[in-house]
Amino acid sequence: MTEAAPAPGGYDESEMYQVLERGCAAVGLDSRDARLLRGHTNAVVLLKREQVVVKIARRGSRIDDVARTVAFVRWLMDAGFPTVPLHPVDQPVVVDGHAVTFWLYLPQPERPVEAAQLAKPLYALHTLHSPRLAFPGHDNIRAIRRSLSAITSLTADTVQFLSKEADRLEGELEDVEFALAEGLIQGDPQHRNALHTADGGAVLCDWDTIARGQPEWDLVTVEVHCRRFGFGRAHYQAFADTYGWDVTCWPGYRTVAAIRELRMITTNARKVHHAPASLAEVQKRVEGLRKRDGLLQWSIL
Structure with missing residues (x-):
């Protein structure tokens, strides 16, 4: 059967x-x-x-x-x-x-929302007076640990390598001084978590990851998506200019970006059980991490 x-x-x-x-x-x-x-x-x-x-x-x-x-x-x-x-x-x-x-349902054109269109909604969210709801605290390291404990698709050596990366980055994070005021963050802002509107604007969607945390986590997520998925530096720069602050110029950028990328790798590795065709992409990302290739192009999963 x-x-x-x-x-x-x-x-x-x-x-x-x-x-x-x-x-x-x-x-x-x-x-x-x-x-x-x-x-x-x-x-x-x-x-x-x-x-x-x-x-x-x-x-x-x-x-x-x-x-x-x-x-x-x-x-x-x-x-x-x-x-x-x-x-x-x-x-x-x-x-x-x-x-x-x-x-x-909002009918969508073929082109994804541009990063610059995310900037004003994200800024509005980050500066929003939040409602009286019990939002979780944003914690990428905890999410990475949770995924590592559930990965069955990678070798034990690979999982150990990823775990050591988490250890190293967790140590670096202790020394990071955040520059922006804590508030509500979307948690996973990206081109596919926003939709075009009929008047040419854009709205945010997919609020599953809403949390309290540092806006830098949202901003670096946009930068990672621009860099890793082929949108390019100019596409990201238009976002930073519209938002009014460039996370790549902040001293904590490299650590926070590396943590965000490790979370993207481990989350997708955990999901391979339900999406076997994604294994090759996960393995490619891990190999790029081993080589410290910050410009390796990823495919969207």
């Missing part, structure tokens, strides 16, 4: 569509023309007829965390913040332990 193909979130495709159908039925949406848009972690599904995007949280996600995200986005919408809007139904809907959320 052939096993069902794995779907985003660590469940099989059949289960994903069952959860989708039941979640949509609970809020009166028709899921018959559903199309998977994006995955590797959560399932993001378009209901074209309804003009709604459905997000099914990965297995093991805390329902309370998803509920907090929904409450936060509602608060952002009320404040007029540039975020992708929630579909107006009571949510999240919980189906067999999976939190299902519903969002307004």
Whole structure:
């Protein structure tokens, strides 16, 4: 008997569509023309007829965390913040332990959002008077350790190498003096976590990683994506100029960028079990790290 193909979130495709159908039925949406848009972690599904995007949280996600995200986005919408809007139904809907959320569909052109378009929304977030919600503290080192403990796709020697990198960078981080005021950060700002709007602007989306922390972590994430995924220095510089501060000129940049890249490597290594085709890319990134190749081009996973 052939096993069902794995779907985003660590469940099989059949289960994903069952959860989708039941979640949509609970809020009166028709899921018959559903199309998977994006995955590797959560399932993001378009209901074209309804003009709604459905997000099914990965297995093991805390329902309370998803509920907090929904409450936060509602608060952002009320404040007029540039975020992708929630579909107006009571949510999240919980189906067999999976939190299902519903969002307004914004049709997108082929080109991704430019880094410079992220700058003003990010600056607004970083300087926002936050609502009274219990946001977690941003901790890349803890996230790296968590991923390292769950990696099964790499050799023991490779995992040990990555662990030693985490040790080294954790030590360096103790000496980093952050320059900006702590506040709310998106946690993973990048071209694919923002959407074009019909008026030519952009809104932030994918708020799963919202946290309290240093804005430098967000800014260096944008820089890493520009450098590693082929957007180029000028593309990043336009972002820095629009934001009003260039993280690459800050003394803590190299340490913080290295930690961010190590997190991107270890997170994707942990997910290989659910996305076997990503192993070659993870191995390429590890080899680049061994060679200290800061300009090696990565492929998006």
